[in-house]
Amino acid sequence: MTSTIDLPFMQLFLTNILFILILVRGIYFRYSGNRETLFGLLMFGSGVFLVTFFLHNVDMSMGFAFGLFAVFSMLRYRTESLNIKDMTYLFLVIVMSLMAAVSKLPIMHLIMVNSILCFIAAIAETKLLAAHLYEKSVNYENIENIRPENHHKLLADLQERIGLDVVSVKIGNVDLLKDVAELTVYYRTQNVIQQTQNQDNLPPTYNGLVKQENGGS
Structure with missing residues:
Protein backbone atom coordinates (compact mmCIF):
# COMPACT_ATOMS: atom_id res chain seq x y z
CA MET A 1 0.00 0.00 0.00
CA THR A 2 1.39 3.42 -0.97
CA SER A 3 0.37 6.90 0.10
CA THR A 4 -1.22 9.15 -2.51
CA ILE A 5 -1.93 12.83 -2.86
CA ASP A 6 -5.61 12.97 -1.99
CA LEU A 7 -7.93 14.92 0.28
CA PRO A 8 -6.70 13.32 3.54
CA PHE A 9 -3.11 14.09 2.51
CA MET A 10 -3.96 17.74 1.84
CA GLN A 11 -5.79 18.03 5.17
CA LEU A 12 -2.80 16.64 7.07
CA PHE A 13 -0.28 18.69 5.09
CA LEU A 14 -2.14 21.98 5.52
CA THR A 15 -2.76 21.26 9.21
CA ASN A 16 0.94 20.55 9.70
CA ILE A 17 1.99 23.73 7.87
CA LEU A 18 -0.54 25.81 9.80
CA PHE A 19 0.67 24.72 13.22
CA ILE A 20 4.34 24.96 12.25
CA LEU A 21 3.66 28.55 11.17
CA ILE A 22 1.90 29.24 14.47
CA LEU A 23 4.84 27.76 16.38
CA VAL A 24 7.76 29.29 14.49
CA ARG A 25 6.24 32.54 13.14
CA GLY A 26 3.73 33.35 15.83
CA ILE A 27 5.80 32.27 18.84
CA TYR A 28 9.48 31.66 18.02
CA PHE A 29 10.03 34.61 15.65
CA ARG A 30 8.14 36.98 17.94
CA TYR A 31 10.76 36.54 20.66
CA SER A 32 13.91 35.78 18.65
CA GLY A 33 13.57 37.71 15.39
CA ASN A 34 15.83 35.18 13.63
CA ARG A 35 14.49 34.94 10.08
CA GLU A 36 17.06 32.39 8.91
CA THR A 37 16.12 29.93 11.63
CA LEU A 38 12.43 30.60 10.91
CA PHE A 39 12.97 29.62 7.27
CA GLY A 40 14.96 26.53 8.26
CA LEU A 41 12.37 25.29 10.75
CA LEU A 42 9.51 25.74 8.27
CA MET A 43 11.26 23.92 5.43
CA PHE A 44 12.61 21.21 7.74
CA GLY A 45 9.12 20.48 9.07
CA SER A 46 7.65 20.33 5.57
CA GLY A 47 10.39 18.00 4.38
CA VAL A 48 10.07 15.65 7.36
CA PHE A 49 6.31 15.41 6.83
CA LEU A 50 6.56 14.67 3.10
CA VAL A 51 9.35 12.10 3.43
CA THR A 52 7.68 10.34 6.34
CA PHE A 53 4.19 10.37 4.83
CA PHE A 54 5.21 8.89 1.49
CA LEU A 55 7.70 6.33 2.85
CA HIS A 56 6.09 5.00 6.03
CA ASN A 57 4.04 2.42 4.09
CA VAL A 58 6.86 1.41 1.74
CA ASP A 59 8.58 -1.93 2.34
CA MET A 60 12.25 -1.12 2.86
CA SER A 61 15.25 -3.33 3.29
CA MET A 62 17.36 -3.00 6.41
CA GLY A 63 20.22 -1.50 4.40
CA PHE A 64 17.95 1.16 2.85
CA ALA A 65 16.52 2.01 6.26
CA PHE A 66 19.98 2.51 7.75
CA GLY A 67 20.99 4.56 4.72
CA LEU A 68 17.95 6.81 5.15
CA PHE A 69 18.80 7.20 8.83
CA ALA A 70 22.37 8.15 7.89
CA VAL A 71 21.09 10.84 5.52
CA PHE A 72 18.95 12.38 8.26
CA SER A 73 21.85 12.19 10.71
CA MET A 74 23.89 14.42 8.37
CA LEU A 75 21.19 17.12 8.36
CA ARG A 76 22.92 19.16 11.02
CA TYR A 77 23.68 22.85 11.12
CA ARG A 78 27.44 22.47 10.98
CA THR A 79 28.28 26.06 10.02
CA GLU A 80 26.46 27.55 13.03
CA SER A 81 25.76 25.87 16.33
CA LEU A 82 22.17 25.81 17.58
CA ASN A 83 21.43 26.89 21.10
CA ILE A 84 19.15 24.84 23.35
CA LYS A 85 16.12 26.97 22.56
CA ASP A 86 16.49 26.59 18.79
CA MET A 87 17.06 22.84 19.14
CA THR A 88 13.89 22.59 21.24
CA TYR A 89 11.86 24.32 18.54
CA LEU A 90 13.44 22.04 15.94
CA PHE A 91 12.42 19.04 18.03
CA LEU A 92 8.83 20.34 18.31
CA VAL A 93 8.68 20.87 14.54
CA ILE A 94 9.83 17.28 13.96
CA VAL A 95 7.31 15.96 16.52
CA MET A 96 4.43 17.82 14.85
CA SER A 97 5.46 16.64 11.39
CA LEU A 98 5.84 13.01 12.44
CA MET A 99 2.50 13.00 14.26
CA ALA A 100 0.75 14.43 11.21
CA ALA A 101 2.38 11.93 8.87
CA VAL A 102 2.19 8.60 10.72
CA SER A 103 0.14 8.88 13.92
CA LYS A 104 -3.26 8.02 12.31
CA LEU A 105 -4.95 10.39 14.76
CA PRO A 106 -8.28 11.90 13.68
CA ILE A 107 -7.76 15.39 12.33
CA MET A 108 -9.51 17.02 15.31
CA HIS A 109 -7.34 15.10 17.78
CA LEU A 110 -4.24 16.15 15.86
CA ILE A 111 -5.36 19.78 16.02
CA MET A 112 -5.90 19.47 19.78
CA VAL A 113 -2.45 17.95 20.37
CA ASN A 114 -0.70 20.59 18.24
CA SER A 115 -2.67 23.34 19.96
CA ILE A 116 -1.49 22.07 23.35
CA LEU A 117 2.15 22.06 22.18
CA CYS A 118 1.86 25.61 20.83
CA PHE A 119 0.16 26.76 24.03
CA ILE A 120 2.95 25.32 26.18
CA ALA A 121 5.60 26.95 23.97
CA ALA A 122 3.81 30.31 24.16
CA ILE A 123 3.59 30.14 27.95
CA ALA A 124 7.26 29.13 28.21
CA GLU A 125 8.28 32.21 26.20
CA THR A 126 6.56 34.59 28.62
CA LYS A 127 7.85 35.89 31.94
CA LEU A 128 5.53 33.56 33.84
CA LEU A 129 8.30 30.97 34.11
CA ALA A 130 11.36 33.21 34.31
CA ALA A 131 12.53 36.66 33.34
CA HIS A 132 13.99 37.01 29.85
CA LEU A 133 17.76 37.37 29.70
Missing part, protein backbone atom coordinates in the same frame (compact mmCIF):
# COMPACT_ATOMS: atom_id res chain seq x y z
CA TYR A 134 19.68 37.92 26.49
CA GLU A 135 23.35 37.58 25.79
CA LYS A 136 25.96 39.53 23.87
CA SER A 137 29.50 38.33 23.13
CA VAL A 138 32.08 41.11 23.48
CA ASN A 139 35.85 41.52 23.46
CA TYR A 140 36.74 43.66 26.46
CA GLU A 141 40.07 45.51 26.66
CA ASN A 142 40.00 46.82 30.24
CA ILE A 143 41.00 43.53 31.83
CA GLU A 144 41.67 45.11 35.22
CA ASN A 145 37.91 45.11 35.72
CA ILE A 146 37.61 41.35 35.31
CA ARG A 147 39.24 40.79 38.69
CA PRO A 148 36.71 39.49 41.26
CA GLU A 149 37.09 42.55 43.48
CA ASN A 150 36.27 44.83 40.51
CA HIS A 151 33.13 43.00 39.45
CA HIS A 152 30.89 45.97 40.22
CA LYS A 153 33.14 48.23 38.13
CA LEU A 154 32.92 45.76 35.24
CA LEU A 155 29.11 45.77 35.32
CA ALA A 156 28.97 49.56 35.55
CA ASP A 157 31.45 50.01 32.69
CA LEU A 158 29.57 47.62 30.42
CA GLN A 159 26.23 49.25 31.19
CA GLU A 160 27.63 52.68 30.37
CA ARG A 161 29.40 51.67 27.17
CA ILE A 162 26.81 49.41 25.55
CA GLY A 163 23.73 51.02 27.06
CA LEU A 164 22.08 47.82 28.30
CA ASP A 165 20.78 46.64 31.65
CA VAL A 166 23.61 44.19 32.34
CA VAL A 167 22.67 41.54 34.92
CA SER A 168 25.72 39.26 34.91
CA VAL A 169 28.92 38.54 33.01
CA LYS A 170 30.71 35.29 32.18
CA ILE A 171 34.45 35.58 31.53
CA GLY A 172 35.90 33.42 28.76
CA ASN A 173 39.40 33.41 27.29
CA VAL A 174 41.81 36.09 28.47
CA ASP A 175 44.71 37.25 26.24
CA LEU A 176 47.26 38.88 28.56
CA LEU A 177 49.53 39.80 25.67
CA LYS A 178 46.84 41.90 23.99
CA ASP A 179 45.00 42.82 27.22
CA VAL A 180 41.71 41.51 25.82
CA ALA A 181 39.15 39.26 27.48
CA GLU A 182 36.22 37.46 25.87
CA LEU A 183 33.02 38.15 27.81
CA THR A 184 29.46 36.92 27.56
CA VAL A 185 27.17 39.66 28.83
CA TYR A 186 23.68 38.78 30.07
CA TYR A 187 21.20 41.64 30.05
CA ARG A 188 17.55 42.66 30.01
CA THR A 189 16.07 44.85 27.30
CA GLN A 190 12.70 45.66 25.76
CA ASN A 191 14.08 46.20 22.26
CA VAL A 192 15.86 42.92 21.59
CA ILE A 193 13.89 42.05 18.44
CA GLN A 194 14.56 45.43 16.85
CA GLN A 195 18.24 45.24 17.72
CA THR A 196 18.51 41.73 16.26
CA GLN A 197 16.76 42.71 13.03
CA ASN A 198 19.02 45.80 12.65
CA GLN A 199 22.17 43.92 13.60
CA ASP A 200 23.59 43.93 10.06
CA ASN A 201 23.44 47.74 9.97
CA LEU A 202 25.55 48.21 13.12
CA PRO A 203 29.23 49.21 12.89
CA PRO A 204 31.67 46.37 13.66
CA THR A 205 33.05 48.12 16.77
CA TYR A 206 31.50 50.21 19.48
CA ASN A 207 33.60 52.01 22.11
CA GLY A 208 36.27 49.34 21.94
CA LEU A 209 33.80 46.45 22.13
CA VAL A 210 33.30 44.00 19.30
CA LYS A 211 29.54 43.34 19.31
CA GLN A 212 27.63 40.21 18.35
CA GLU A 213 23.95 39.78 19.22
CA ASN A 214 22.60 36.40 20.35
CA GLY A 215 19.17 35.52 21.73
CA GLY A 216 19.09 33.73 25.06
CA SER A 217 16.56 32.69 27.63
Whole structure:
Protein backbone atom coordinates (compact mmCIF):
# COMPACT_ATOMS: atom_id res chain seq x y z
CA MET A 1 0.00 0.00 0.00
CA THR A 2 1.39 3.42 -0.97
CA SER A 3 0.37 6.90 0.10
CA THR A 4 -1.22 9.15 -2.51
CA ILE A 5 -1.93 12.83 -2.86
CA ASP A 6 -5.61 12.97 -1.99
CA LEU A 7 -7.93 14.92 0.28
CA PRO A 8 -6.70 13.32 3.54
CA PHE A 9 -3.11 14.09 2.51
CA MET A 10 -3.96 17.74 1.84
CA GLN A 11 -5.79 18.03 5.17
CA LEU A 12 -2.80 16.64 7.07
CA PHE A 13 -0.28 18.69 5.09
CA LEU A 14 -2.14 21.98 5.52
CA THR A 15 -2.76 21.26 9.21
CA ASN A 16 0.94 20.55 9.70
CA ILE A 17 1.99 23.73 7.87
CA LEU A 18 -0.54 25.81 9.80
CA PHE A 19 0.67 24.72 13.22
CA ILE A 20 4.34 24.96 12.25
CA LEU A 21 3.66 28.55 11.17
CA ILE A 22 1.90 29.24 14.47
CA LEU A 23 4.84 27.76 16.38
CA VAL A 24 7.76 29.29 14.49
CA ARG A 25 6.24 32.54 13.14
CA GLY A 26 3.73 33.35 15.83
CA ILE A 27 5.80 32.27 18.84
CA TYR A 28 9.48 31.66 18.02
CA PHE A 29 10.03 34.61 15.65
CA ARG A 30 8.14 36.98 17.94
CA TYR A 31 10.76 36.54 20.66
CA SER A 32 13.91 35.78 18.65
CA GLY A 33 13.57 37.71 15.39
CA ASN A 34 15.83 35.18 13.63
CA ARG A 35 14.49 34.94 10.08
CA GLU A 36 17.06 32.39 8.91
CA THR A 37 16.12 29.93 11.63
CA LEU A 38 12.43 30.60 10.91
CA PHE A 39 12.97 29.62 7.27
CA GLY A 40 14.96 26.53 8.26
CA LEU A 41 12.37 25.29 10.75
CA LEU A 42 9.51 25.74 8.27
CA MET A 43 11.26 23.92 5.43
CA PHE A 44 12.61 21.21 7.74
CA GLY A 45 9.12 20.48 9.07
CA SER A 46 7.65 20.33 5.57
CA GLY A 47 10.39 18.00 4.38
CA VAL A 48 10.07 15.65 7.36
CA PHE A 49 6.31 15.41 6.83
CA LEU A 50 6.56 14.67 3.10
CA VAL A 51 9.35 12.10 3.43
CA THR A 52 7.68 10.34 6.34
CA PHE A 53 4.19 10.37 4.83
CA PHE A 54 5.21 8.89 1.49
CA LEU A 55 7.70 6.33 2.85
CA HIS A 56 6.09 5.00 6.03
CA ASN A 57 4.04 2.42 4.09
CA VAL A 58 6.86 1.41 1.74
CA ASP A 59 8.58 -1.93 2.34
CA MET A 60 12.25 -1.12 2.86
CA SER A 61 15.25 -3.33 3.29
CA MET A 62 17.36 -3.00 6.41
CA GLY A 63 20.22 -1.50 4.40
CA PHE A 64 17.95 1.16 2.85
CA ALA A 65 16.52 2.01 6.26
CA PHE A 66 19.98 2.51 7.75
CA GLY A 67 20.99 4.56 4.72
CA LEU A 68 17.95 6.81 5.15
CA PHE A 69 18.80 7.20 8.83
CA ALA A 70 22.37 8.15 7.89
CA VAL A 71 21.09 10.84 5.52
CA PHE A 72 18.95 12.38 8.26
CA SER A 73 21.85 12.19 10.71
CA MET A 74 23.89 14.42 8.37
CA LEU A 75 21.19 17.12 8.36
CA ARG A 76 22.92 19.16 11.02
CA TYR A 77 23.68 22.85 11.12
CA ARG A 78 27.44 22.47 10.98
CA THR A 79 28.28 26.06 10.02
CA GLU A 80 26.46 27.55 13.03
CA SER A 81 25.76 25.87 16.33
CA LEU A 82 22.17 25.81 17.58
CA ASN A 83 21.43 26.89 21.10
CA ILE A 84 19.15 24.84 23.35
CA LYS A 85 16.12 26.97 22.56
CA ASP A 86 16.49 26.59 18.79
CA MET A 87 17.06 22.84 19.14
CA THR A 88 13.89 22.59 21.24
CA TYR A 89 11.86 24.32 18.54
CA LEU A 90 13.44 22.04 15.94
CA PHE A 91 12.42 19.04 18.03
CA LEU A 92 8.83 20.34 18.31
CA VAL A 93 8.68 20.87 14.54
CA ILE A 94 9.83 17.28 13.96
CA VAL A 95 7.31 15.96 16.52
CA MET A 96 4.43 17.82 14.85
CA SER A 97 5.46 16.64 11.39
CA LEU A 98 5.84 13.01 12.44
CA MET A 99 2.50 13.00 14.26
CA ALA A 100 0.75 14.43 11.21
CA ALA A 101 2.38 11.93 8.87
CA VAL A 102 2.19 8.60 10.72
CA SER A 103 0.14 8.88 13.92
CA LYS A 104 -3.26 8.02 12.31
CA LEU A 105 -4.95 10.39 14.76
CA PRO A 106 -8.28 11.90 13.68
CA ILE A 107 -7.76 15.39 12.33
CA MET A 108 -9.51 17.02 15.31
CA HIS A 109 -7.34 15.10 17.78
CA LEU A 110 -4.24 16.15 15.86
CA ILE A 111 -5.36 19.78 16.02
CA MET A 112 -5.90 19.47 19.78
CA VAL A 113 -2.45 17.95 20.37
CA ASN A 114 -0.70 20.59 18.24
CA SER A 115 -2.67 23.34 19.96
CA ILE A 116 -1.49 22.07 23.35
CA LEU A 117 2.15 22.06 22.18
CA CYS A 118 1.86 25.61 20.83
CA PHE A 119 0.16 26.76 24.03
CA ILE A 120 2.95 25.32 26.18
CA ALA A 121 5.60 26.95 23.97
CA ALA A 122 3.81 30.31 24.16
CA ILE A 123 3.59 30.14 27.95
CA ALA A 124 7.26 29.13 28.21
CA GLU A 125 8.28 32.21 26.20
CA THR A 126 6.56 34.59 28.62
CA LYS A 127 7.85 35.89 31.94
CA LEU A 128 5.53 33.56 33.84
CA LEU A 129 8.30 30.97 34.11
CA ALA A 130 11.36 33.21 34.31
CA ALA A 131 12.53 36.66 33.34
CA HIS A 132 13.99 37.01 29.85
CA LEU A 133 17.76 37.37 29.70
CA TYR A 134 19.68 37.92 26.49
CA GLU A 135 23.35 37.58 25.79
CA LYS A 136 25.96 39.53 23.87
CA SER A 137 29.50 38.33 23.13
CA VAL A 138 32.08 41.11 23.48
CA ASN A 139 35.85 41.52 23.46
CA TYR A 140 36.74 43.66 26.46
CA GLU A 141 40.07 45.51 26.66
CA ASN A 142 40.00 46.82 30.24
CA ILE A 143 41.00 43.53 31.83
CA GLU A 144 41.67 45.11 35.22
CA ASN A 145 37.91 45.11 35.72
CA ILE A 146 37.61 41.35 35.31
CA ARG A 147 39.24 40.79 38.69
CA PRO A 148 36.71 39.49 41.26
CA GLU A 149 37.09 42.55 43.48
CA ASN A 150 36.27 44.83 40.51
CA HIS A 151 33.13 43.00 39.45
CA HIS A 152 30.89 45.97 40.22
CA LYS A 153 33.14 48.23 38.13
CA LEU A 154 32.92 45.76 35.24
CA LEU A 155 29.11 45.77 35.32
CA ALA A 156 28.97 49.56 35.55
CA ASP A 157 31.45 50.01 32.69
CA LEU A 158 29.57 47.62 30.42
CA GLN A 159 26.23 49.25 31.19
CA GLU A 160 27.63 52.68 30.37
CA ARG A 161 29.40 51.67 27.17
CA ILE A 162 26.81 49.41 25.55
CA GLY A 163 23.73 51.02 27.06
CA LEU A 164 22.08 47.82 28.30
CA ASP A 165 20.78 46.64 31.65
CA VAL A 166 23.61 44.19 32.34
CA VAL A 167 22.67 41.54 34.92
CA SER A 168 25.72 39.26 34.91
CA VAL A 169 28.92 38.54 33.01
CA LYS A 170 30.71 35.29 32.18
CA ILE A 171 34.45 35.58 31.53
CA GLY A 172 35.90 33.42 28.76
CA ASN A 173 39.40 33.41 27.29
CA VAL A 174 41.81 36.09 28.47
CA ASP A 175 44.71 37.25 26.24
CA LEU A 176 47.26 38.88 28.56
CA LEU A 177 49.53 39.80 25.67
CA LYS A 178 46.84 41.90 23.99
CA ASP A 179 45.00 42.82 27.22
CA VAL A 180 41.71 41.51 25.82
CA ALA A 181 39.15 39.26 27.48
CA GLU A 182 36.22 37.46 25.87
CA LEU A 183 33.02 38.15 27.81
CA THR A 184 29.46 36.92 27.56
CA VAL A 185 27.17 39.66 28.83
CA TYR A 186 23.68 38.78 30.07
CA TYR A 187 21.20 41.64 30.05
CA ARG A 188 17.55 42.66 30.01
CA THR A 189 16.07 44.85 27.30
CA GLN A 190 12.70 45.66 25.76
CA ASN A 191 14.08 46.20 22.26
CA VAL A 192 15.86 42.92 21.59
CA ILE A 193 13.89 42.05 18.44
CA GLN A 194 14.56 45.43 16.85
CA GLN A 195 18.24 45.24 17.72
CA THR A 196 18.51 41.73 16.26
CA GLN A 197 16.76 42.71 13.03
CA ASN A 198 19.02 45.80 12.65
CA GLN A 199 22.17 43.92 13.60
CA ASP A 200 23.59 43.93 10.06
CA ASN A 201 23.44 47.74 9.97
CA LEU A 202 25.55 48.21 13.12
CA PRO A 203 29.23 49.21 12.89
CA PRO A 204 31.67 46.37 13.66
CA THR A 205 33.05 48.12 16.77
CA TYR A 206 31.50 50.21 19.48
CA ASN A 207 33.60 52.01 22.11
CA GLY A 208 36.27 49.34 21.94
CA LEU A 209 33.80 46.45 22.13
CA VAL A 210 33.30 44.00 19.30
CA LYS A 211 29.54 43.34 19.31
CA GLN A 212 27.63 40.21 18.35
CA GLU A 213 23.95 39.78 19.22
CA ASN A 214 22.60 36.40 20.35
CA GLY A 215 19.17 35.52 21.73
CA GLY A 216 19.09 33.73 25.06
CA SER A 217 16.56 32.69 27.63
